[in-house]
Amino acid sequence: MTLKQLQARLRRIAEVQMAQDPAHDIAHLDRVWVNAHRIARDENQDDPTRASLRVLIAGAYLHDLVNLPKDHPQRETASRLSAEKSESILGDLGYSPEEITAAQHVIEAHSFSAGLPAKSLEALILRDADRLDALGAVGIARTFMVAGTIDRPLCDADDPFAANRPLDDQTWSIDHWHLKLLKLPGDMATNKGRKIARKRARLMLAYLRQLAKEMDTELPDHWAELLQ
Numbered sequence: 165m166t167l168k169q170l171q172a173r174l175r176r177i178a179e180v181q182m183a184q185d186p187a188h189d190i191a192h193l194d195r196v197w198v199n200a201h202r203i204a205r206d207e208n209q210d211d212p213t214r215a216s217l218r219v220l221i222a223g224a225y226l227h228d229l230v231n232l233p234k235d236h237p238q239r240e241t242a243s244r245l246s247a248e249k250s251e252s253i254l255g256d257l258g259y260s261p262e263e264i265t266a267a268q269h270v271i272e273a274h275s276f277s278a279g280l281p282a283k284s285l286e287a288l289i290l291r292d293a294d295r296l297d298a299l300g301a302v303g304i305a306r307t308f309m310v311a312g313t314i315d316r317p318l319c320d321a322d323d324p325f326a327a328n329r330p331l332d333d334q335t336w337s338i339d340h341w342h343l344k345l346l347k348l349p350g351d352m353a354t355n356k357g358r359k360i361a362r363k364r365a366r367l368m369l370a371y372l373r374q375l376a377k378e379m380d381t382e383l384p385d386h387w388a389e390l391l392q
Contacts, residue, residue: 165257165258167217167218167221170218170221170257171197171221171225173257174221174222174224174225174226174257175190175193175194175225177225177226177253178190178193178225178226178228178229181229181249182228182229182231183230183231184231185231185309185310185313186306186309186310186312186313187306187309187310187313188228188231192228192297192306193224193225193227193228195297195302196224196227196290196293196294196297197220197221197224197225197293199292199293199294199296199297199357199360200220200221200223200224200289200290200292200293201217201220201221202356202360203289203292203293203354203356203357204217204220204289206354206355206356207285207289207354207356214285215285215286215289216263216266216286218259218263219263219266219267219270219286220270220286220289220290222250222254222259222263222267222270222271223267223270223271223274223286223287223290224290224293226246226249226250226253226254226267226271227243227246227270227271227274227275227290227294228242228246229245229246229249229250229271230242230245230246230249242275243271243272243273243274243275243280244272246271246272247268247269247271247272248268250264250267250268250271251264251268254267266284266286267286269282269283269284269287270284270286270287270290271290273287273290273291274287274290274291274294282353288353288354289353289354289357291353292352292353292354292356292357292358292361293357295348295351295352295357295361296357296360296361296364298345298348299345299348299349299361299364299365299368300363300364300365300367300368301364301367303345303364303368304368304371307337307340307341307345308337310337311337316335316336316337317335317336317337318336318337318338319336319337319338319339320335320336324338324376324379324381325338325372325376325381325383325384325387326339326342326384326386327384331343338372341368341372342386342387342390345365345368346365346368346369346387346390346391347390348361348365349361349362349365349391362391365390365391366391369387369388369391372387
């Protein structure tokens with residue numbers, strides 16, 4: 165089975181079996197695969213087989229197979245449940261036992277909430293690829309799609325950018341950028357992932373500066389310091 169054929173099969177499985185929401189849909193899985201493939205090409209320049217594309221494409225399309233909302237009390241279990249559910253799927257697609265084990269680790273270790281260490285190159289690549297989709301233009305859109313889904317306001321009207329209050333991303337959507345998203349470039353494991361992440365984070369910072377202008381205020385320095 166070619167990689168293109170495998171993608172079509174995995175994509176169809178995800179369409180049918182994954183509980184989709186506005187920020188975790190088939191388009192998200194497609195983007196994660198594009199990111200992972202791009203990073204893998206960079207990592208595989210000297211050795212085309214260093215990172216297994218079969219394992220990566222399985223991780224890209226099955227990592228959110230069990231998709232729990234951001235505010236779900238058992239959110240951290242979603243990646244483990246997705247990994248367990250993927251076993252029979254990958255077996256039916258002709259994956260070897262070794263490939264299935266590798267793909268399950270990629271799926272389980274991708275999650276920020278689970279906090280598990282990535283122990284393979286494929287797991288590092290998939291984690292970077294998934295986190296890249298939280299940054300840049302699409303990251304901005306996904307932030308507000310998630311906020312709308314869980315009814316979380318944009319910001320504190322009295323202090324929108326936490327100049328004189330503690331950051332609280334359980335209450336205000338924009339605070340999540342400071343507490344997590346704009347720190348992602350520094351957490352990237354691959355050189356290519358880090359380069360793309362920094363570019364996308366700078367776009368988000370430019371958006372925040374424009375947002376501050378439209379709110380007739382200024383963006384505090386502690387936001388820009390995250391990217392230094």
